[in-house]
Amino acid sequence: MATLSIKDVRKSYGSVQVLHGVDIELEDGGFLVLLGPSGCGKSTLLNMIAGLDDTSGGDILIGGRSVVDLAPKDRNIAMVFQSYALYPTMSVERNIGFGLEMRGVDADQRKRAVDDAARLLQISHLLDRRPANLSGGQRQRVAMGRAIVRDPELFLFDEPLSNLDAKLRVEMRTEIKRLHERLGTSIVYVTHDQIEAMTLGTKVAVMKGGHIQQLADPRTIYERPANIFVASFIGSPAMNFLPGRLASSPSGVRFAANGVSVAMPAGKRQVDFDRPVILGVRPEELKAVARDEASVTGVIDVVEPTGPETMVTVQVGEQSIIARLPPRFAGRRKEPIFLAVDPASVNLFDPDSEQRIDI
Amino acid sequence: MIESKRRRRTVANIATYFVLAGLSMFCIGPMIWMLLTSLKYEADIVTQTMQYIPRRVTFDNYVAIWTQSGFPRLIGNSITVTFLTVTICVATGTLAAYAFSRFAFRGRTQLMLGYLVVRMFPAVMMIIPLYVVMRGVGLVDSRFGLALAYTSFLLPLFVWMLKGFFDSAPRELESAARIDGSTRLGAMVRIVMPLARNGLVASSVFIAIAAWNEFLFALMLTTGQGSRTWPVGLQLMVGEFQLPWGVLAAGGILSILPVVVLFAIVQRTMVQGLTAGAIKG
Amino acid sequence: MTSSSSRYLPLRALGELSETRYWMYLLLLPSLVMILLVIAYPTLYGMAISFRDMRLTRPGLDGWVGFKHYAGMWSDPVFWIALKNTVVWVTAAIVLELALGLLAATALNRDLPGTKIFAVLILLPYFLPNVVAGHMWALLLDPRLGVINDLLVRVGVLETYKAWFADPNTALAATVLVEAWHGFPFFALLLLAGLKSIPEDLYRAAAVDGAGVSAQLRLITLPMLKTVIAAAVILRVIGLVNSPDLLLILTGGGPGDATQVLSLYAFQTAYKEFNFGYASALSVVMFVILMIFAAAYIRLSRITKGEGDD
Numbered sequence: 001m002a003t004l005s006i007k008d009v010r011k012s013y014g015s016v017q018v019l020h021g022v023d024i025e026l027e028d029g030g031f032l033v034l035l036g037p038s039g040c041g042k043s044t045l046l047n048m049i050a051g052l053d054d055t056s057g058g059d060i061l062i063g064g065r066s067v068v069d070l071a072p073k074d075r076n077i078a079m080v081f082q083s084y085a086l087y088p089t090m091s092v093e094r095n096i097g098f099g100l101e102m103r104g105v106d107a108d109q110r111k112r113a114v115d116d117a118a119r120l121l122q123i124s125h126l127l128d129r130r131p132a133n134l135s136g137g138q139r140q141r142v143a144m145g146r147a148i149v150r151d152p153e154l155f156l157f158d159e160p161l162s163n164l165d166a167k168l169r170v171e172m173r174t175e176i177k178r179l180h181e182r183l184g185t186s187i188v189y190v191t192h193d194q195i196e197a198m199t200l201g202t203k204v205a206v207m208k209g210g211h212i213q214q215l216a217d218p219r220t221i222y223e224r225p226a227n228i229f230v231a232s233f234i235g236s237p238a239m240n241f242l243p244g245r246l247a248s249s250p251s252g253v254r255f256a257a258n259g260v261s262v263a264m265p266a267g268k269r270q271v272d273f274d275r276p277v278i279l280g281v282r283p284e285e286l287k288a289v290a291r292d293e294a295s296v297t298g299v300i301d302v303v304e305p306t307g308p309e310t311m312v313t314v315q316v317g318e319q320s321i322i323a324r325l326p327p328r329f330a331g332r333r334k335e336p337i338f339l340a341v342d343p344a345s346v347n348l349f350d351p352d353s354e355q356r357i358d359i
Numbered sequence: 360m361i362e363s364k365r366r367r368r369t370v371a372n373i374a375t376y377f378v379l380a381g382l383s384m385f386c387i388g389p390m391i392w393m394l395l396t397s398l399k400y401e402a403d404i405v406t407q408t409m410q411y412i413p414r415r416v417t418f419d420n421y422v423a424i425w426t427q428s429g430f431p432r433l434i435g436n437s438i439t440v441t442f443l444t445v446t447i448c449v450a451t452g453t454l455a456a457y458a459f460s461r462f463a464f465r466g467r468t469q470l471m472l473g474y475l476v477v478r479m480f481p482a483v484m485m486i487i488p489l490y491v492v493m494r495g496v497g498l499v500d501s502r503f504g505l506a507l508a509y510t511s512f513l514l515p516l517f518v519w520m521l522k523g524f525f526d527s528a529p530r531e532l533e534s535a536a537r538i539d540g541s542t543r544l545g546a547m548v549r550i551v552m553p554l555a556r557n558g559l560v561a562s563s564v565f566i567a568i569a570a571w572n573e574f575l576f577a578l579m580l581t582t583g584q585g586s587r588t589w590p591v592g593l594q595l596m597v598g599e600f601q602l603p604w605g606v607l608a609a610g611g612i613l614s615i616l617p618v619v620v621l622f623a624i625v626q627r628t629m630v631q632g633l634t635a636g637a638i639k640g
Numbered sequence: 641m642t643s644s645s646s647r648y649l650p651l652r653a654l655g656e657l658s659e660t661r662y663w664m665y666l667l668l669l670p671s672l673v674m675i676l677l678v679i680a681y682p683t684l685y686g687m688a689i690s691f692r693d694m695r696l697t698r699p700g701l702d703g704w705v706g707f708k709h710y711a712g713m714w715s716d717p718v719f720w721i722a723l724k725n726t727v728v729w730v731t732a733a734i735v736l737e738l739a740l741g742l743l744a745a746t747a748l749n750r751d752l753p754g755t756k757i758f759a760v761l762i763l764l765p766y767f768l769p770n771v772v773a774g775h776m777w778a779l780l781l782d783p784r785l786g787v788i789n790d791l792l793v794r795v796g797v798l799e800t801y802k803a804w805f806a807d808p809n810t811a812l813a814a815t816v817l818v819e820a821w822h823g824f825p826f827f828a829l830l831l832l833a834g835l836k837s838i839p840e841d842l843y844r845a846a847a848v849d850g851a852g853v854s855a856q857l858r859l860i861t862l863p864m865l866k867t868v869i870a871a872a873v874i875l876r877v878i879g880l881v882n883s884p885d886l887l888l889i890l891t892g893g894g895p896g897d898a899t900q901v902l903s904l905y906a907f908q909t910a911y912k913e914f915n916f917g918y919a920s921a922l923s924v925v926m927f928v929i930l931m932i933f934a935a936a937y938i939r940l941s942r943i944t945k946g947e948g949d950d
Contacts, residue, residue, distance in 0.1 A: 052534050054661070071659035072537040079538045085531035089553045102540030146539070156538075371750075378747040382740070383761040385821065389776045390764075392787055396779060409790040447674065455671035462664040470668075477679055478875070479930050481882045483906040484923035487916050488686035489678070491694075511678040514671060542655035543663055572769035574885050579911055590771040594889065597775065604779060611772040622767050626760055634833035 003028050003154055003186040004049070009058035011044055011210075018044055019210045021058070026188070026203060031180055033201035034190045037233070040207040043158060046190045050156055051075050063153050073102070078147035079156040082163065084139045086131035086146075093118075093127040096145045103150075117149040120179075137168045144176075148183060157189040161196065173199060194234045198222065206230045225347065228354040231280050237311065240286075240321035242279045243351060246272070255279050255348070258317030262295045265343045277357060280347040283311070286323035286339045288331070294338030296321075300331045312337070390615075397421070397608035404604050420609035428600075429584055430610060433592035436502055437571055437614075440588055443506035444513060444570040445563050452517040453559065457547060459518065460525035461533075474515040485511055486579045493580065502586045508576050513566040520565060520632045524558025525551065561628035564621050571618060589614050690920035697914045709921035718897055718905060719922070726901040729812060729819075730880045734873060736820040741827025741872075748828070749835040759832075766825040774889030777818045781805065805891050808898040815890055815899055822886065823879070827872050834868030835861070870941040874934055881930055902926050 004026040011019040019041045026032045034042040047053035049060055051072035060068050067075045078099065086095050094101070097114045105113070118124040121141045131139060140160065147155055160176075161169045177200055180187055191197060197204045198218045206213045206221065206229075214226035225231035231239045244257025246264070253264040255277065262279065286296070298316035305311075310329040314321050314337055323339055331337055348357040396404060397420050399413045424430050459471060489508050490499065498504030528551050536546035552559070574590040581587045587595075593610050596602045602610075622629070657663065693705050713719045748759050765773070780788050783803035792798040804814040838860065846856050884904035887893065893900035893908065902922060910919035 047534075050534070050538060052537065071542065071656075072534070073540040073542065073659075075538075077538060079535065081531045081535060083529060083531050085529065085535035087532060087536070087550055098536070099539035102536075102545075146535075150539075372752060375747045375750050375752055378743060379755070379758040379762075382744050382747070383758050386762050386765050386825070389773075389780055389821070390768075392780060393772075393776045405785055409785070409787060411787075451670035451674050454667040458664045458667035464664055477675075479878050479882075479927065479934065480679075480683060481903055481906065481923040481926045481930075483903060483910060483919060484686050484927055485679075485682055486907075487689060487910050487920050487923070488682035490910075491689070491916065492682060492685065507678055510674055511682070514674060514678075518671065542658045544655045544658035547658075568767055572767075572771075574769070574771050575883065575888075575907065579907075590769055593775075594771055604785070607775055608779065611775060615768055615772050618767055618769070619764070622764065623760070626763065630763070630829060630833075634830055 003030070003063060004032070004188065005059075005061040006045075006049070007059045007061070009045070009048060009055055009060060011041070011048065011053070011056045017210060019048075019056075022212055024205060024212070024215060026186055029184045029186055031187045031189065031200055031202045033197040033204045034188065034207060035192065035194060035197040035201075035204055035233075036207035036213075037192060041210040042190045042192075042205075042207050045207075046156055046158055046188060049154075049188060050077060050079055076153045077156055078150050078152040078154075079158065080140075080143045080147050080160045082159040084131075084143040084160075084163075086134075086139055086142055088131055090130075091127065092123070092129050092131065092134070092142050095131065095142055096127075096149050099146065099150045113149050114145075117145045120148070120182075121145050121175075136164050137172065140164060140168075140172055141175075144179065148179070148185075152185070155185055155187040157187060159191055160189075161191070161193070176200060194236070198234070206233060208233075223345070224356065225280070226356055228278065228280070228349050231347065231349070231356075235282060237283050237322045237324070239347075240281045240283065240319075241349075242281070242316065242319050242321065243276065244279060245274055245276055246348075248273055255346075257319075259297045260295065260316060262341050262346065263343050264346075264348075276351050278349040278351050280349060281321070281341055282345065283322045283324040285342055285345040286321075286325070287341075288323070288325055288329065289338055289340040291338050293340050295341050296339040298337055298339070300333055300335050300337050303329070303331060303333065305329075314339070393608045393611055396604060397612050399605055401603050401605050420603075420605040421613070423606045424610045424613065428596060429587075429592060430589070430613075432584060433587060433589040434614070436586055437588040437590075439502045440505050440509070440577075440586075441567050441570045443503055444509040445567050447506060447510050448514050448517045448566055449559070449563055452514050452521060456518045456521035457525055457551070459522045461530070471519075474518055477512065477515045480512075482512075482575050486576055489576075490579055499580055500582045500586050505577060505580050505586060505588070506570070508580055509570045509573060513569055516569075517562055517566050520562040521555070521558060523632055524555045524562065527558075528554040557625075557628045558632060561625045561632050564625045565629055565632070568618050568621060686920050687924055689916055690924045692917050694916040694920075695914050696916065705917070709918045710925070712918065713921065713925065718900060719902075721897045722900045722902045722905040725812065725897075725899065726881065726903075729816060729899075729901055730877060732813075732816045733819045733823065733880055734876060736816060737824040737827050737876065738869070738873070740820060740824040741831050744824070744828035745831035745835055748832050762828055763825045765822050766829070768822070770822070770883075770885035771889060773818065773822050774886050777821070778805070778890060781814060806895055808895050811891055811895060811898045815887055818890060819880070819886055823876060826876060830868055830872040831865060834865045838864045866941065870937070874937055877933065877937075878930060881926065 004024070006022055006024040008021045008023060009019060010017065010021055022041075022045060024032065034045060036042050044053060048055050049062075051067065051070060055068050059066055062075060062077065086092075087098065090098065093114055096117060097110045100110045100113060114127070115124065118127055121144060123138060123141045123145060126134065126138060126142070131142065134142065143160070157176075161172055164172060173196055180200070189196070189200060198221075201218050203215065204218050204221050205215045208229055214221055214230045216224075216226075221230060222234055225234065225239075228241065232241075242257050242260055244255055244260060247254050247256045249263075251263060255262045255264060257279070260279070291297075296314075296316055298314040298321070300312060301315050301320065302313040303310060304313075305327065307327065309327055310325045312323045312325050312329065312331065314323055323337075349355065350357055395413055398416045398418070399410065400415065400417050400419070403410050403413060403415070459467065485508075489511070493499045493501075493504045493508070498507065532550050532554070533543075533546040536550045537543065541549060572590065573588070574594070577588045577591045578594070581591060589610075593607070593614070596610075597607060657666070690709055691704055691706060693703055693708075744762050748755055748762070780786055781804045783789070783801050783806065786801065789798065789801040793801065802810070804810050842860050842864075843856055846860055851859060882903055884901060884907050887899055887901060887904050888907065891899040893904050903926060906919045906922035906926065909915050909922060
């Protein structure tokens with residue numbers, strides 16, 4: 001059974017439509033990440049699931065029950081906010097137990113539940129403190145404690161890690177993943193950070209301009225992006241795009257551009273030769289090879305060793321691409337470089353519609 | 360080079376203190392003089408050679424204003440009117456300020472602007488019709504009527520000021536409370552109100568001081584001892600009884616005492632509330 | 641739901657009501673009722689009175705007279721004197737208050753130790769009642785025992801004590817001084833907040849670029865303060881034009897009509913002569929003048945602001 005079904009949900013403010021007919025199904029115990037740049041509608045969608053914003057159309061079901069007419073308190077959800085939204089006037093203990101208090105759970109039971117949650121999150125020693133006396137990471141843990149203590153049907157996370165420093169962010173990301181695997185409760189998680197989306201989600205919805213661009217598991221999103229936007233939004237450094245044409249050759253179909261000639265895997269579909277296409281290659285799919293094995297030929301522009309690898313910016317014809325090469329790469333600026341591509345790893349896009357082309 | 364820079368800074372600091380001391384003297388000098396006058400014997404006030412520091416001190420003037428005039432009665436009326444004004448404003452204005460701070464609705468901007476335009480209404484323009492209307496319903500010369508009249512210019516001020524304080528209480532807190540099981544009402548009472556408490560106190564004190572000080576409306580709308588407030592009473596005493604300077608000064612000191620005390624207590628929050636609107640706008 | 645049943649029932653109903661979309665209107669309702677009652681209705685009624693004859697001393701007189709009062713103003717010499725005095729008085733007070741306020745704000749903004757106390761002292765006059773402020777200054781400037789007269793004679797500025805409020809040549813200036821004392825803290829307050837909102841980095845950047853103190857004032861401080869100054873001036877002008885309190889206490893418009901301003905004239909017409917019709921017409925004219933001033937001023941300060949941005 002699906003924990004969460006979003007059916008043709010729309011939202012407009014006056015004449016401005018910010019969400020256009022969104023459809024999402026989340027399986028029981030799933031982890032849905034809403035990913036996109038700011039203003040894409042992901043937070044609005046989350047607020048509508050929470051009941052903090054009204055829907056302008058469509059239906060939202062949690063556990064099979066339509067909730068669009070229910071107040072947030074009646075939706076059996078819990079939420080972790082970007083600013084943590086801890087009640088400044090209450091102790092950590094009361095903060096965590098507030099949801100239970102509001103639901104009339106008696107003090108003993110409440111204490112036990114709060115203690116359990118605190119132990120799970122390793123914040124038992126903080127229970128008497130006020131939120132103002134906590135560090136950012138501790139606040140984050142308290143906010144999560146407040147959510148899990150209620151044992152809701154659905155967790156909502158609104159960019160929960162964006163106020164933490166880089167090191168803590170990685171730590172808490174792992175923590176959230178561990179928590180999800182342990183509790184098994186479904187989660188909807190909003191972020192603009194693609195790493196969080198990739199590491200946490202069982203399902204990722206990439207959004208832009210109030211539309212879902214692609215809804216799939218992280219691997220598919222990374223390897224088979226639905227369009228150029230998704231392809232460039234996911235992955236760092238971003239996917240390389242090379243405009244060129246498809247041409248027929250003795251060995252089959254090839255992608256050809258100035259300095260580039262890549263054999264395409266044999267496809268099921270009829271290929272439209274000579275049409276302009278855009279080739280998408282991830283930087284790590286490029287390998288430095290000898291001249292006769294090369295499918296991409298160019299000149300080294302910038303070499304940036306990062307430690308575990310070396311980023312090399314290569315000038316190919318009029319285009320500039322980035323290759324992720326091994327740490328001890330020895331090339332220098334202005335030297336020629338020869339790169340090979342695994343045909344199975346590339347994607348082709350239509351230059352007009354920017355959608356991926358299956359071949 | 361560095362030496363001259365340091366010297367220049369020292370000169371600037373001394374100049375700053377000089378300016379601040381001068382302005383402070385300009386501001387509170389008159390009050391100090393009034394305090395000194397209130398402590399002098401009448402003979403020492405009306406002398407040929409000015410006494411800057413009183414040679415002898417007396418509290419006779421305070422005794423006189425408190426026992427030989429209707430002053431306690433006036434103060435009592437002022438307290439009642441101030442209390443009623445603040446009650447009406449807090450009861451109705453808090454809800455409105457909250458709505459303005461939290462909800463987007465059609466006509467919101469126009470309504471907020473309307474609250475501001477009210478400030479442009481000349482007092483006389485309000486006083487005359489209020490007088491006529493209140494005379495019709497028997498509210499002239501009533502403390503409640505005067506409080507209602509004060510609401511006409513203090514309620515919009517109160518709403519504006521308090522809205523600023525509500526704005527600074529994060530919305531996410533309310534969302535969290537609503538998801539935790541509160542209604543909007545519950546979130547407002549349990550979460551937002553405690554956070555905006557200082558702002559609520561400061562805004563209330565601000566209108567309390569304004570109501571306490573008000574003169575023009577009170578002059579027109581009160582005629583008898585039963586409802587007359589202290590500013591009107593004091594003014595009439597000066598006109599009718601040729602109040603001696605010492606007694607007048609004592610009355611002045613007594614009536615500004617609550618203002619000074621309240622101001623000292625909440626001045627920081629109040630200043631914050633007064634300036635917020637002008638800086639943002 | 642699972643909410644505790646022990647809770648007071650009507651309160652719970654109200655709580656449920658707060659989750660509907662009628663809630664915000666419910667919140668607005670009480671204050672709207674108040675405002676309709678004590679502002680909207682009286683205002684409209686007041687405008688209506690300005691087209692009627694209404695004198696409480698002559699109850700029979702109560703008919704519509706159209707623009708009679710407005711026409712009467714045209715040939716009323718006191719109206720023109722009051723209008724002229726209003727402009728002079730307000731302009732002088734604003735200039736003085738703005739200058740003092742800027743001085744105070746700049747000094748306070750240096751944040752030297754002990755500044756906080758000075759800030760409180762400087763702010764205090766703004767919260768003092770007009771009645772006390774008026775009599776206090778009347779005492780200070782008294783022709784027989786005023787301490788200011790005494791001081792001025794001692795330092796040799798004056799030959800003898802001067803009756804500041806009784807001399808038509810000095811009366812208006814003296815009231816401007818009192819008004820400025822009462823009002824300049826308001827400017828100091830807003831300007832200080834404005835100064836504090838200017839990022840320190842701007843000054844550092846300017847200093848690095850070689851801008852001196854006067855250049856910094858001209859290129860950073862004043863342009864950045866423009867909105868605050870505009871807001872402060874407009875609020876204060878409204879306050880000054882509308883409240884005759886201090887003048888009523890200090891001079892009552894005299895000597896002659898030397899300190900007669902529009903608001904005071906309107907109030908005395910109502911309070912002393914009970915001529916409500918004419919008084920209303922005077923205040924409506926005042927309101928219209930204020931509206932025109934406010935609109936023009938806002939537009940003007942927007943235009944200059946736009947130029948500053950280029």
